[in-house]
Amino acid sequence: MIVTIASGKGGTGKTTVTVNLAAIAPVSDIQVFDCDVEEPNSHIYLKPENITTQEISTMIPVVDKELCNLCGECEKLCQFSAIALIAGKIMTFPEMCHSCRGCAMVCPEGAINEGKRVLGSLLEGKNQRGIELIWGELRVGEAMSPPLIKQVKQRINPEKFSFVDAPPGTSCPAIETLRDSDFAILVSEPTPFGLNDLALTVEVLKKLNVPTGIVINRADTSEPTSSVQGSMPDTIIDEYAEKEGIEILQKFPFSREAARVSSKGLLLVDEMPEMKKLFQELYDKIMSRLDAIKEKNPAKQAEGTMS
Amino acid sequence: MKELTVISGKGGTGKTSVTASLATLAPNRIVIDADVDAANLFLTLEHEVLEKESFEGGHKAMIDEALCTRCGECLERCQFDAVSEVPDNHDAVSNISGEADTASKGSGTVHTVSDKSGKFVIDPVSCEGCGVCVHFCPADAISFERQICGEKYISKTANGPMIHARLGIAEENSGLLVSQLRQKAKEMAIKEKIPMIITDGPPGIGCPVIASVSNADAVLIVTEPTQSGMHDMARVKKLADQMNAAVYLCVNKADLNPEATDEIKKFCHENGISFAGEIPFDRDVIESMKAGKSLVTFSQGPASVAVKNVWQNVLSFMEKRMDRLT
Numbered sequence: 001m002i003v004t005i006a007s008g009k010g011g012t013g014k015t016t017v018t019v020n021l022a023a024i025a026p027v028s029d030i031q032v033f034d035c036d037v038e039e040p041n042s043h044i045y046l047k048p049e050n051i052t053t054q055e056i057s058t059m060i061p062v063v064d065k066e067l068c069n070l071c072g073e074c075e076k077l078c079q080f081s082a083i084a085l086i087a088g089k090i091m092t093f094p095e096m097c098h099s100c101r102g103c104a105m106v107c108p109e110g111a112i113n114e115g116k117r118v119l120g121s122l123l124e125g126k127n128q129r130g131i132e133l134i135w136g137e138l139r140v141g142e143a144m145s146p147p148l149i150k151q152v153k154q155r156i157n158p159e160k161f162s163f164v165d166a167p168p169g170t171s172c173p174a175i176e177t178l179r180d181s182d183f184a185i186l187v188s189e190p191t192p193f194g195l196n197d198l199a200l201t202v203e204v205l206k207k208l209n210v211p212t213g214i215v216i217n218r219a220d221t222s223e224p225t226s227s228v229q230g231s232m233p234d235t236i237i238d239e240y241a242e243k244e245g246i247e248i249l250q251k252f253p254f255s256r257e258a259a260r261v262s263s264k265g266l267l268l269v270d271e272m273p274e275m276k277k278l279f280q281e282l283y284d285k286i287m288s289r290l291d292a293i294k295e296k297n298p299a300k301q302a303e304g305t306m307s
Numbered sequence: 308m309k310e311l312t313v314i315s316g317k318g319g320t321g322k323t324s325v326t327a328s329l330a331t332l333a334p335n336r337i338v339i340d341a342d343v344d345a346a347n348l349f350l351t352l353e354h355e356v357l358e359k360e361s362f363e364g365g366h367k368a369m370i371d372e373a374l375c376t377r378c379g380e381c382l383e384r385c386q387f388d389a390v391s392e393v394p395d396n397h398d399a400v401s402n403i404s405g406e407a408d409t410a411s412k413g414s415g416t417v418h419t420v421s422d423k424s425g426k427f428v429i430d431p432v433s434c435e436g437c438g439v440c441v442h443f444c445p446a447d448a449i450s451f452e453r454q455i456c457g458e459k460y461i462s463k464t465a466n467g468p469m470i471h472a473r474l475g476i477a478e479e480n481s482g483l484l485v486s487q488l489r490q491k492a493k494e495m496a497i498k499e500k501i502p503m504i505i506t507d508g509p510p511g512i513g514c515p516v517i518a519s520v521s522n523a524d525a526v527l528i529v530t531e532p533t534q535s536g537m538h539d540m541a542r543v544k545k546l547a548d549q550m551n552a553a554v555y556l557c558v559n560k561a562d563l564n565p566e567a568t569d570e571i572k573k574f575c576h577e578n579g580i581s582f583a584g585e586i587p588f589d590r591d592v593i594e595s596m597k598a599g600k601s602l603v604t605f606s607q608g609p610a611s612v613a614v615k616n617v618w619q620n621v622l623s624f625m626e627k628r629m630d631r632l633t
Contacts, residue, residue, distance in 0.1 A: 010317065168319075
């Protein structure tokens with residue numbers, strides 16, 4: 001089963017939820033994937049050891065100038081301005097290339113060879129608890145993260161249980177991460193920004209057909225709130241969830257202590273018993289949701305165990 | 308004209324809250340919201356939309372069932388697993404083709420049936436818009452229309468225009484959209500003699516961030532005193548260096564971990580980053596957001612005072628840099 005933790009808005013606590021859930025789960029069958037390859041942070045908390053690193057690259061064209069007859073068919077086909085005939089010379093712009101191989105397919109002279117552009121690294125390691133972490137790290141300066149995310153996700157073992165930490169936003173990197181998930185946990189906060197981006201992510205998940213539950217972070221209403229007229233109430237996420245028919249899986253209160261513990265790269269489930277209790281409840285709730293999904297869709301489960 | 312882009316690497320450090328305040332403090336500027344797939348600036352700056360324009364992104368391939376000979380050439384050529392062969396369901400066929408396609412939309416799974424030949428469909432979410440299938444289809448059965456991927460806006464605010472956008476649900480080309488917003492802003496700045504463009508950048512270091520930072524004079528990194536914040540700040544600083552932008556930095560929620568804040572200051576000192584100030588944790592930041600106002604408009608509290616100080620520092624850093632350049 002693949003459970004993905006997403007949010008839309010950045011900094012709502014995706015990584016915190018992912019790593020603490022992983023730490024509370026029985027370790028024998030758990031894998032954690034950090035698909036926020038632009039800024040991966042799960043390793044800071046899970047502290048994997050014996051890390052192996054593998055370079056990940058993508059195909060780019062390299063033109064054999066001896067064979068090229070300057071016909072320009074490649075330029076005509078390329079939608080990304082990655083190959084062009086300029087001043088009687090064929091030029092490539094590797095950073096623009098989307099690796100569709102169209103230029104190589106269309107070239108009548110077979111003049112296009114396979115080169116590579118480094119996308120980043122795929123890293124993996126296991127921590128002292130036995131949690132396996134697999135993550136990607138995009139090369140600084142590389143624009144395209146989805147192909148690297150795809151590579152990270154290819155390591156998902158369908159027989160194991162996977163928690164996947166998603167990148168913020170609602171465009172290509174988030175979609176590449178969320179697709180094929182069995183369940184998505186959306187971490188939000190009761191602010192206008194949090195609600196706006198949560199609603200966008202819910203629309204994406206409807207399109208991808210992924211069932212969803214919400215976690216509200218910094219949900220505390222006991223702190224003094226403003227008396228300003230027209231100020232939004234702290235229950236905006238609850239109201240939205242009710243309207244959309246999405247279950248609220250857990251609420252985490254705002255806590256300076258929790259912010260301090262997390263800021264040091266420590267796990268809340270280790271340092272704060274009251275937080276451990278909340279994460280245990282959340283874990284149990286997710287498991288019962290997954291059981292319901294399995295019952296509803298036994299074919300998918302069989303498919304998973306067969307491969 | 309000067310261009311300043313606010314970035315962070317890590318999400319949720321306070322980019323938009325800081326940008327909204329800078330945009331309020333700058334007397335005459337254009338502000339851009341470049342976080343196009345999760346735009347929030349419009350929620351905190353009072354504005355009136357003056358102009359709307361649709362955003363045309365890339366092309367998407369779509370198979371015309373009536374012309375398709377089911378040869379499978381497209382499936383073989385596609386590098387993005389966007390083409391799949393699905394069972395020829397009579398209900399779907401009786402629909403008009405557009406509706407039949409919606410049934411397969413976004414499922415993300417590739418259904419291949421080998422026992423009998425099914426029909427071919429292209430998942431619009433997976434389609435990269437490369438046109439390879441269109442070119443090689445022997446029956447010319449694949450259309451390749453430009454897609455409307457979102458909407459661009461020009462709005463009026465108290466001290467200058469705001470240029471923003473909304474990317475459609477599950478749409479692509481956020482980098483292209485950001486480039487178009489910045490191009491529009493530059494044209495307006497030159498025409499209306501506006502001396503400054505402030506851009507609220509997206510999180511991360513990928514394509515929309517690169518599009519937000521390229522050719523900017525300076526970036527302001529908003530970070531937080533956490534292990535994650537520091538890890539991501541270092542990566543985004545490297546990106547800004549690659550793109551030859553001057554780097555300024557401020558620490559938000561600085562008092563949540565003073566030791567980490569000191570470490571960040573040391574990092575700035577050692578890496579040629581101009582330190583623009585510390586902003587303390589202050590409930591007024593969230594309250595101002597809830598009230599739909601920028602922090603400096605809403606509050607005179609400690610965070611508001613600190614952001615005003617950050618703005619003064621950024622201004623003087625930029626003036627010094629301009630002197631050096633001219």
